[in-house]
Amino acid sequence: MAVKFRFTSPWEEFEYAVQTVKELLDQKKAYWLIGLLDDVDLFIDDASAEEMGTETLGIIYREILPLLEWRLEEGKEDREDIYTNIISLDSISHKDENEKDEIATSVCNKFEMVEDSFRIDRLEMRYDLKKDSISPKLSELQYNVHTHHMPDGQKGKCALINMVCRKNLDERRAGSSGQDGDITFVCDEEDIEFLIGWLEEVKQKIKGV
Numbered sequence: 001m002a003v004k005f006r007f008t009s010p011w012e013e014f015e016y017a018v019q020t021v022k023e024l025l026d027q028k029k030a031y032w033l034i035g036l037l038d039d040v041d042l043f044i045d046d047a048s049a050e051e052m053g054t055e056t057l058g059i060i061y062r063e064i065l066p067l068l069e070w071r072l073e074e075g076k077e078d079r080e081d082i083y084t085n086i087i088s089l090d091s092i093s094h095k096d097e098n099e100k101d102e103i104a105t106s107v108c109n110k111f112e113m114v115e116d117s118f119r120i121d122r123l124e125m126r127y128d129l130k131k132d133s134i135s136p137k138l139s140e141l142q143y144n145v146h147t148h149h150m151p152d153g154q155k156g157k158c159a160l161i162n163m164v165c166r167k168n169l170d171e172r173r174a175g176s177s178g179q180d181g182d183i184t185f186v187c188d189e190e191d192i193e194f195l196i197g198w199l200e201e202v203k204q205k206i207k208g209v
Contacts, residue, residue: 017059035130040069140164
């Protein structure tokens, strides 16, 4: 298991955080990022994140996300294997047997809840597809909104959007300067509407509609 031990939230709070993620995904206010910007991540829109308590947000990113990443990296595992992996972690190996058993059992239950709560088959397919692809992946995506003062005194707003693509997403985490593609372009509100429409068309073709 590649993640550090951090699964310490009470069961009821963890269950609430899982349900919150499910609702946000259904409402298109959150999206799983698989092989896009990171190997495995969760995007939550700013408004939803601001409404959420810091404890719930912490559970999502410190517990749910690492458990999902573990599942996608390691594949399907028996509960016994999960239990053994947890027990062997250095961070709990010094605890007495009863406490280690309680912790490992709790993590197994959380792992199974994550596995049962989200579309694991679909996420696994996306994960494997991106891992197998030799094409560059979008590794950075940023924007800045600017106000441009026109000669006639009017003000026009535009955005500078920066995208970086790399064949290996690990290069971003390692701080590598090697880039396969880096582009910054200016666009206004109508340009963004076009891009949304164009991407929607691409989406429908992927779906086979």
